[in-house]
Amino acid sequence: MAARIWTEEQRQREAIQRWRPSSKSTGPKTEVGKAVASRNAWTGGHLVKLREAVRQLNQALRLQKEWLDE
Numbered sequence: 890m891a892a893r894i895w896t897e898e899q900r901q902r903e904a905i906q907r908w909r910p911s912s913k914s915t916g917p918k919t920e921v922g923k924a925v926a927s928r929n930a931w932t933g934g935h936l937v938k939l940r941e942a943v944r945q946l947n948q949a950l951r952l953q954k955e956w957l958d959e
Contacts, residue, residue, distance in 0.1 A: 895903075917923045 917926045
């Protein structure tokens with residue numbers, strides 16, 4: 890049976906799996922880094938408020954159109 894021929898990407902992937910750099914991660918150390926990391930999961934509360942305002946505006950416009958059509 891012939892020996893396997895590894896591509897450069899396969900060798901690099903294998904080395905990274907052995908090295909496991911993510912297991913040595915300690916997270917942010919500076920105050921700026923901690924502040925940035927604390928916002929990672931923030932989904933944008935303002936966007937939710939904006940969508941609700943647009944829904945209310947559209948509803949008001951529909952009611953106005955119905956009133957004008959009568």
